[in-house]
Amino acid sequence: MRSALFAVVAGVALLGACSADEADFQKSAETFIEGDTVAEEAGTKFTDATCTKPDKVEAGATFTCTATDESGTTWNFDLVVKDESNFEITNGQPEG
Numbered sequence: 594m595r596s597a598l599f600a601v602v603a604g605v606a607l608l609g610a611c612s613a614d615e616a617d618f619q620k621s622a623e624t625f626i627e628g629d630t631v632a633e634e635a636g637t638k639f640t641d642a643t644c645t646k647p648d649k650v651e652a653g654a655t656f657t658c659t660a661t662d663e664s665g666t667t668w669n670f671d672l673v674v675k676d677e678s679n680f681e682i683t684n685g686q687p688e689g
Contacts, residue, residue: 613678615646618656622672622680626660635685637662647674656680662687 613621625631626642644658651674658670671684 613650615648615650618650618674618680619644619646622656622658622670626658626670626682631682631685635662635668637664639668644670644672647672647680650674650677652676 639660642660
């Protein structure tokens with residue numbers, strides 16, 4: 594397993610809603626972190642993803658998530674809103 598995950602490709606999660614709100618970003622990020630793309634990048638599958646809502650749906654707004662990997666380690670993720678329907682994971686690391 595890698596010790597850190599950096600910059601999962603921009604535009605990885607197309608939200609599909611014409612006017613996504615903060616809760617849409619939160620839910621989409623939780624689902625994305627538990628999905629195959631992040632698992633392949635990090636070398637481990639994640640469960641129990643919990644994200645904050647971004648303060649606003651505007652490019653540059655940030656939010657955070659936590660998730661648990663297969664060994665039981667909690668990871669912290671930093672995300673940034675790219676536009677009104679996309680976000681990017683800019684950093685992901687195990688706690689500690």
